[in-house]
Amino acid sequence: MQRAIPFEIFRYVVILSLVAISLVPTLWMISMAFKPIAEWSAAGADLTWWPRNPTLDNFRFIFGQSSTDLIVALERTAGRPIFASLLTATFGTLIAMTAGTAAAYGLSRFGQGGNLPLALIQLRLFPPMAVMIPVMIMWSFLGLIDNWFGLSLIYGIVTLPFAFWLMKTFFDDMPREIEDAALVEGCTRWRVFVRITLPMMRPALASSALFVFILNWSDYLIALLLTTRDWATIPVYMASLSSSMTGQLYGAKAALGVIAAVPPIIMGIAIQKHLVRGLTFGALKE
Amino acid sequence: MSEIALENLGKTFGDFTALADMNLTIANGEFMALLGPSGCGKSTTMNIIAGMLRPSHGAIRFNGQDVVDVPMAKRGVGFVFQNYAIFTHMSVRENLAYGLRAQGAPGAEITKRVKAFAELLQLETMLDRPAAGLSVNILQRLAIGRSAILKPAIFLLDEPLSNVDAAFRAVMRSELKSLQGQFGQTMVYVTHDQLEAMTMADRIAVMDHGKLLQVGTPLDIYNNPADTFVARFIGAPGMNILDGRLIQKDDAVSVEVPGIGSVDLPPALQFAARDLNGSDVQIGFRPEQVSATGSGLTMRVGLVERIGARTIVHLEHEGIAAKAVLPADVAPPVARKDWTFTVPEDGVRLFDPVTGQALKARAH
Numbered sequence: 001m002q003r004a005i006p007f008e009i010f011r012y013v014v015i016l017s018l019v020a021i022s023l024v025p026t027l028w029m030i031s032m033a034f035k036p037i038a039e040w041s042a043a044g045a046d047l048t049w050w051p052r053n054p055t056l057d058n059f060r061f062i063f064g065q066s067s068t069d070l071i072v073a074l075e076r077t078a079g080r081p082i083f084a085s086l087l088t089a090t091f092g093t094l095i096a097m098t099a100g101t102a103a104a105y106g107l108s109r110f111g112q113g114g115n116l117p118l119a120l121i122q123l124r125l126f127p128p129m130a131v132m133i134p135v136m137i138m139w140s141f142l143g144l145i146d147n148w149f150g151l152s153l154i155y156g157i158v159t160l161p162f163a164f165w166l167m168k169t170f171f172d173d174m175p176r177e178i179e180d181a182a183l184v185e186g187c188t189r190w191r192v193f194v195r196i197t198l199p200m201m202r203p204a205l206a207s208s209a210l211f212v213f214i215l216n217w218s219d220y221l222i223a224l225l226l227t228t229r230d231w232a233t234i235p236v237y238m239a240s241l242s243s244s245m246t247g248q249l250y251g252a253k254a255a256l257g258v259i260a261a262v263p264p265i266i267m268g269i270a271i272q273k274h275l276v277r278g279l280t281f282g283a284l285k286e
Numbered sequence: 287m288s289e290i291a292l293e294n295l296g297k298t299f300g301d302f303t304a305l306a307d308m309n310l311t312i313a314n315g316e317f318m319a320l321l322g323p324s325g326c327g328k329s330t331t332m333n334i335i336a337g338m339l340r341p342s343h344g345a346i347r348f349n350g351q352d353v354v355d356v357p358m359a360k361r362g363v364g365f366v367f368q369n370y371a372i373f374t375h376m377s378v379r380e381n382l383a384y385g386l387r388a389q390g391a392p393g394a395e396i397t398k399r400v401k402a403f404a405e406l407l408q409l410e411t412m413l414d415r416p417a418a419g420l421s422v423n424i425l426q427r428l429a430i431g432r433s434a435i436l437k438p439a440i441f442l443l444d445e446p447l448s449n450v451d452a453a454f455r456a457v458m459r460s461e462l463k464s465l466q467g468q469f470g471q472t473m474v475y476v477t478h479d480q481l482e483a484m485t486m487a488d489r490i491a492v493m494d495h496g497k498l499l500q501v502g503t504p505l506d507i508y509n510n511p512a513d514t515f516v517a518r519f520i521g522a523p524g525m526n527i528l529d530g531r532l533i534q535k536d537d538a539v540s541v542e543v544p545g546i547g548s549v550d551l552p553p554a555l556q557f558a559a560r561d562l563n564g565s566d567v568q569i570g571f572r573p574e575q576v577s578a579t580g581s582g583l584t585m586r587v588g589l590v591e592r593i594g595a596r597t598i599v600h601l602e603h604e605g606i607a608a609k610a611v612l613p614a615d616v617a618p619p620v621a622r623k624d625w626t627f628t629v630p631e632d633g634v635r636l637f638d639p640v641t642g643q644a645l646k647a648r649a650h
Binding site: 178180182185191196 | 337359365368375385
């Protein structure tokens with residue numbers, strides 16, 4: 001369809017500004033991660049897009065090899081928080097996906113559960129802070145504060161509604177005849193679920209899991225409240241990257257931010273094929 | 287080998303009656319078509335036979351044994367779905383082998399049967415292809431193979447050919463028929479396409495609004511429809527039904543269609559209609575039986591459709607419509623002119639105008 005030229009110009013201006021709004025901070029972070037302290041600190045005279053003296057100092061710094069330019073010594077390195085983030089986000093995703101998939105399948109196929117779908121979505125309707133104080137008390141009672149399992153568990157609970165709703169939509173869209181065909185050929189319901197339904201749902205599982213993982217991965221608030229030291233995650237650790245002498249360690253934060261962006265990107269690329277199919281799952285049927 | 291008996295079978299969904307008191311016996315090795323428009327209850331019947339739905343009341347017997355409480359995996363039926371239900375994450379070979387594997391058949395037996403059926407259905411060249419990329423035609427062939435490979439005593443097909451293209455449909459009609467000849471299963475075939483039912487079935491069960499209207503051989507249903515619905519539904523175009531009145535003159539009974547003319551009745555119908563002098567009746571005749579020679583009925587000619595082997599003539603008289611089908615070598619009547627035609631005595635059927643039921647011919 002041919003559109004008027006002013007409209008086309010307008011369209012591109014809007015698109016470009018949206019792209020800029022989302023990309024500029026990311027690019028700025030990447031640029032800053034490779035700048036020496038003189039270029040990112042308040043002492044730096046002028047800010048440039050391209051690092052004038054690119055360096056890996058910031059990365060070395062957060063892993064404990066303090067360079068001469070950065071006088072501060074780090075109490076903790078980034079290794080442990082990265083591991084904590086990976087472990088808790090992955091385990092939380094596992095919990096949410098397992099419970100969510102099972103619940104979604106039961107509800108989609110057998111229509112049982114009454115108000116469960118609404119009850120689950122309700123978990124997302126009030127701000128997390130409203131429940132975090134009771135959760136903190138409960139977790140502390142259970143000895144789950146600053147514990148990888150405690151954090152994973154709450155991640156699983158918080159993201160369960162997403163896993164459930166995404167998977168329910170996918171199950172609802174899958175033609176029932178496929179399962180009926182296997183059932184009529186002599187399969188048990190469990191075997192049908194494991195051998196037919198789950199493999200066919202691979203794209204759906206992949207895209208839902210990625211979504212849930214990113215939610216868990218980027219959490220700051222819950223980790224801040226439920227961890228103290230041993231299991232602080234990347235965002236919590238990042239907030240602590242400051243010193244009395246230099247203030248916020250922007251370079252180190254940017255370096256950590258670049259590292260933190262890597263796992264979701266790798267996962268996204270790894271399941272890209274599935275992701276596209278997952279997002280267009282409804283169009284799969286003839 | 288199995289005989290299927292449906293006894294007072296009914297299914298209701300809330301207030302909606304999907305199937306009302308169905309009684310039907312399908313003989314061992316018979317090819318039975320369930321024919322009717324969408325929503326007539328034919329798929330419901332099929333799903334109950336397969337065990338996907340539980341009937342609200344009534345019994346289903348396989349060889350005399352009630353199977354209502356037998357789960358579908360244990361009924362030993364094969365089911366082919368309209369939308370193939372192929373496992374797209376598997377190869378063609380895995381799809382064919384799936385049922386056998388689920389039932390725990392030995393490996394050598396699986397290999398042997400997969401090979402035999404792949405040959406039978408001309409799938410050998412694509413055994414190792416993933417099922418996801420296959421054409422609709424091949425998918426349906428594979429779906430039929432996947433069910434047939436289990437050699438079920440009862441084979442249920444739910445509109446298996448409605449998604450495939452016309453040319454392939456013709457091929458599959460004869461293949462299905464020969465498949466059945468080879469294995470002798472009892473086949474139940476749900477369709478809304480009367481051509482499929484007429485060409486393949488030993489008997490046809492015509493259904494509408496959850497009711498079984500008539501069961502009979504294809505020719506029987508075509509020639510002697512039980513009511514006006516079946517009369518109009520079977521045949522392309524369906525039977526003409528006109529309102530008329532029975533008139534008795536001397537000993538002969540004829541039907542007068544007001545403003546159009548009158549038709550003489552064959553002896554058997556005359557006998558049946560003898561005491562009904564003066565009462566309203568509906569007269570039915572096949573468009574194909576209209577003859578351009580002679581006199582009897584006169585209607586105005588509307589559209590004349592020439593479709594090669596035959597010509598369809600649309601007729602009209604004060605809101606009453608009828609159709610005539612003439613062979614291509616007969617000169618069609620002129621449009622927008624009155625046209626006089628006859629219906630041979632033995633082509634006439636009578637129906638009760640209130641109930642729609644056919645008036646049965648009776649011997650003297």
